[in-house]
Structure formats: C-alpha cells, structure tokens
Amino acid sequence: MPQAHRTPVLIIGAGPAGYTAAIYAARAGLQPILVAGLQPGGQLTITTDVENYPGFAEVIQGPWLMEQMAAQAEAMGTRAIHDIITEIDLSRRPFVAISDSAERFEADTIVIATGASARWLEIPSERVLRGAGVSACATCDGFFYRGKAVAVIGGGNTAVEEAIYLTRHASHVTLVHRRDSLRAERVMRERLFANPKISVIWDHEVDEILGGGTPAVVDGLRLQHVRTGEKRTLALDGVFVAIGHTPNTMIFEGQVEMDRDGYILTSGGNTATSVPGVFAAGDVQDRIYRQAVTAAASGCMAALDAEKFLSHAAREVAVAAY
Numbered sequence: 001m002p003q004a005h006r007t008p009v010l011i012i013g014a015g016p017a018g019y020t021a022a023i024y025a026a027r028a029g030l031q032p033i034l035v036a037g038l039q040p041g042g043q044l045t046i047t048t049d050v051e052n053y054p055g056f057a058e059v060i061q062g063p064w065l066m067e068q069m070a071a072q073a074e075a076m077g078t079r080a081i082h083d084i085i086t087e088i089d090l091s092r093r094p095f096v097a098i099s100d101s102a103e104r105f106e107a108d109t110i111v112i113a114t115g116a117s118a119r120w121l122e123i124p125s126e127r128v129l130r131g132a133g134v135s136a137c138a139t140c141d142g143f144f145y146r147g148k149a150v151a152v153i154g155g156g157n158t159a160v161e162e163a164i165y166l167t168r169h170a171s172h173v174t175l176v177h178r179r180d181s182l183r184a185e186r187v188m189r190e191r192l193f194a195n196p197k198i199s200v201i202w203d204h205e206v207d208e209i210l211g212g213g214t215p216a217v218v219d220g221l222r223l224q225h226v227r228t229g230e231k232r233t234l235a236l237d238g239v240f241v242a243i244g245h246t247p248n249t250m251i252f253e254g255q256v257e258m259d260r261d262g263y264i265l266t267s268g269g270n271t272a273t274s275v276p277g278v279f280a281a282g283d284v285q286d287r288i289y290r291q292a293v294t295a296a297a298s299g300c301m302a303a304l305d306a307e308k309f310l311s312h313a314a315r316e317v318a319v320a321a322y
C-alpha cells in the first residue's frame with residue numbers, strides 16, 4: 001500500500017550534491033527525506049579511481065566514496081528511500097512529488113540534485129548495438145573486452161579517463177576525437193599520450209558503428225574526416241561513447257526555469273531556483289565545474305538555503321498569526 005510522507009526538506013537525487021544536502025539538513029534537525037533513485041551514488045559509482053576529492057591522500061574508489069556519503073547521511077538522520085520521482089507539482093506549497101511506486105511526498109522545500117546522464121551520439125547503429133558492444137561506461141563494461149580492440153569517442157576528461165582505464169583490459173584503445181586538440185586537463189592528456197596501448201585519431205566523427213548478427217556484436221567503426229569528408233574503417237570489438245552529459249531535469253520542465261540545454265538556473269550567489277522554496281545543487285545546475293567536490297559544496301549550500309527559507313517562512317506564519 002503506497003504511503004504518504006511529509007518533510008520539511010525533500011532531496012531528490014543521491015550523488016555528492018544530494019547526500020551533502022542530506023547531511024547538512026539532517027544535522028540542522030530538518031528530518032530530510034532523500035529519494036535516491038534505483039541506483040544511488042550518481043556518476044561516481046561508474047568511475048574508478050578518485051584522486052582529487054580533498055581529504056584522501058591515497059587514491060580512493062568512486063563507489064566507496066558514495067557508500068560513505070550515503071552512510072553518513074543516514075547516520076545523521078536522513079531517511080533514504082530507493083524510489084524514483086516521476087511526477088512533481090511545484091506550483092504551490094507544500095510541494096507534492098509522486099514516486100514510481102505511487103508514494104506521495106509533501107515537502108516545504110525541495111533540493112533538486114538529480115545530476116546528469118551520459119550523452120549518446122544518437123545515430124541509428126548506436127541505438128541498435130547499445131549493450132551489445134556499445135557502452136557509455138568503461139568501468140562497468142571494460143572487463144568484457146579483455147585482449148580486444150576498442151575505441152573511445154570524445155575528447156574530454158571522461159573520454160581520456162575511460163581510454164586509460166580500458167588499457168587494463170583491452171589489447172589496444174583508439175581515442176577518436178572530432179577536433180585536433182583535447183578538452184581534457186593537461187595531466188590527463190599527458191597520461192594518455194604516454195600510454196603505449198592508446199592511439200588517437202584526430203578530426204574524425206563517427207559515421208556508423210559496424211556490426212550486427214544474432215546475438216549482435218560490434219566489429220568495427222566507420223569514421224568520417226570532419227573537413228575532407230573522407231571515410232575510413234577501423235576493425236574493433238567495442239565502442240565507448242564519452243561525449244558529455246545531459247542534465248536529468250525532464251520532470252521539472254515547465255515548472256522551474258532552465259537554460260536551453262535543460263540545466264536548472266539558480267540565482268548565482270546561492271542555490272535558489274525560480275520557484276521560492278526549491279533549490280538546485282550539483283550537476284543539474286552546473287555546466288562548468290561538474291566535479292564531485294563542487295557538487296558536494298552546492299549540496300551544502302542548498303541545505304543551508306532551505307534552512308534559511310524555512311526559518312523565514314516560520315517567522316512569517318508566526319507574524320501573521322499574531
């Protein structure tokens with residue numbers, strides 16, 4: 001039987017932003033409910049080594065870091081619910097959110113921390129072969145390519161990190177980038193260029209992922225030069241797409257102001273959105289920094305902003321009653 005819940009602070013999303021908001025809101029005695037989705041932990045659960053999260057001199061693992069954040073949030077008094085919010089009404093307070101399993105949440109404030117998801121090339125062959133040789137997660141699927149040749153598409157930190165990770169399993173990794181320089185940080189670029197198992201193809205886009213059969217497999221990649229249009233084919237067994245992310249904001253469309261790519265707009269100095277009482281933290285509102293530590297920091301800000309909002313609202317109610 002679906003239940004109804006009431007909370008001063010409903011946090012939607014279980015990455016660094018959501019968990020940090022939960023830790024701060026719980027410590028402030030706001031009894032937050034965190035709706036964690038079905039695979040809590042966000043993007044750090046599909047990464048491996050984390051060496052830039054402050055406080056850890058040794059390399060730590062992304063999934064471990066997220067387990068620690070979840071445990072800390074719960075230890076502070078957060079109620080974590082493993083469900084997905086599918087409907088939301090931000091037009092009046094208390095705000096109402098309905099989950100996939102028909103649970104109803106009423107909240108005085110909401111922290112949106114739904115993060116961002118991997119983008120795809122959106123070509124027909126990719127759709128057909130996704131999960132059958134085409135992946136967006138090297139740490140999830142790299143193991144299947146032991147001794148095989150693979151390609152990574154993209155030129156950012158994710159693409160470079162995935163290419164380096166894949167050399168643990170694959171016989172050779174080809175990084176395919178649409179320009180002649182990488183967006184990835186210098187330290188990552190240096191590691192990539194120093195790795196003898198990686199080669200880079202510059203100035204090419206994916207024309208088609210080749211493969212098929214039953215069960216379907218990938219057996220190659222047809223690339224096209226961005227200026228000459230010339231095509232070339234590579235024989236390989238797996239393709240990892242690492243071309244950035246899209247914010248997970250579909251359910252908030254039309255209810256809270258967003259930019260043209262769907263990132264939630266916050267007021268600049270704090271995490272307030274266009275709806276009073278609704279705050280946004282982490283990658284869902286950040287197209288620039290997108291780091292675990294910046295997401296965590298904005299989660300902290302959102303909880304403090306929600307706390308301030310609630311104390312103002314309580315004062316207004318008290319004044320009105322007087």
Ligand code: NDP
Pocket residue numbers: 052121153154155156157158159161178179182183205242243244245288289290291
């Ligand atoms: P980015 O947006 O940084 O990079 C996306 C890459 O994909 C770019 O090189 C872009 O090309 C390319 N691309 C985009 N669309 C297409 C397309 N349709 N076809 C071909 N190529 C395409 O995303 P990332 O996921 O790499 O990184 C996101 C953020 O996370 C960044 O801020 C990054 O620094 C951070 N990050 C940090 C890590 C760390 O510190 N350990 C690890 C991973 C990510 P172009 O360059 O031409 O635009």
